[in-house]
Amino acid sequence: MRFADANVFIYAFLKPRKEPPENIKLIKEKAQGIIERISKGERVVTTVVHLSEVANVIESRGGKRKAAEVLLAILTSENIEVLPVSAGDCLKASLIAEERNLGVNDALAYVKMRELGIEEIYTFDRDFEKLDVTVVRE
Numbered sequence: 501m502r503f504a505d506a507n508v509f510i511y512a513f514l515k516p517r518k519e520p521p522e523n524i525k526l527i528k529e530k531a532q533g534i535i536e537r538i539s540k541g542e543r544v545v546t547t548v549v550h551l552s553e554v555a556n557v558i559e560s561r562g563g564k565r566k567a568a569e570v571l572l573a574i575l576t577s578e579n580i581e582v583l584p585v586s587a588g589d590c591l592k593a594s595l596i597a598e599e600r601n602l603g604v605n606d607a608l609a610y611v612k613m614r615e616l617g618i619e620e621i622y623t624f625d626r627d628f629e630k631l632d633v634t635v636v637r638e
Contacts (some may be wrong), residue, residue, distance in 0.1 A: 502636060503543040503613050504580065505623035506605070507552040512600050513570045514558055527624050530638045534622050536578050544622065545581045546574075547612055551606055583612055602627050 503637070509532035511524075521527070538544055549572060559567035574580055585608065593608035606627050613621065613633060620634040628635050 501545060501616075501618055503609055503618050503621040503623075504534070504538070504546045504550075505609060505621055505625060505628075506546070506550040506557075507531075507624050507630070509546075509554045509570065509574065509622065510557050513554075513566075514562055515546075517561070527615060533638060538577065541579060542578045543581070544617065545583055545612070545618065546597045547583045547585050547608065549584060549608055550584045551575070585612075600630055602630065606620050 508531050511528050512535040516524070551574060551617050554574070555567045555571050558570055558574055575582060589608060590604075590610055592611045593604050594609060596602065597607035598605045602610075604624075606625060609621065609623075610628075610633065611617070618633075621628055622636050624637060
């Protein structure tokens with residue numbers, strides 16, 4: 501099982517306002533491929549915090565209705581397990597973020613991965629290369 505970072509959902513579901521550059525088009529295609537594999541049965545995990553991040557970005561760029569639609573699709577997927585996050589998880593993530601110069605949500609993904617023994621993450625965020633996890637981008 502792999503962790504699915506927020507940016508995978510954002511790239512897959514967010515429609516650009518204008519023609520994106522080629523590198524963004526490629527990332528979108530890869531993200532959509534990941535989502536397709538998940539919809540065909542691959543199991544992944546993410547957290548409520550990462551879903552909130554997805555909702556915030558999509559809402560700001562795609563509207564409230566689109567954000568709700570995407571979250572409903574994720575939350576009702578049988579192949580996506582959405583993990584709860586405690587205050588203790590946030591504390592651990594904050595300490596790791598400070599120590600390793602990471603975003604707090606990236607550190608939170610790492611905390612939850614370690615908790616479950618997950619070694620691989622779907623992400624397009626290069627900060628995960630600073631950690632002892634395998635980054636999967638397709």
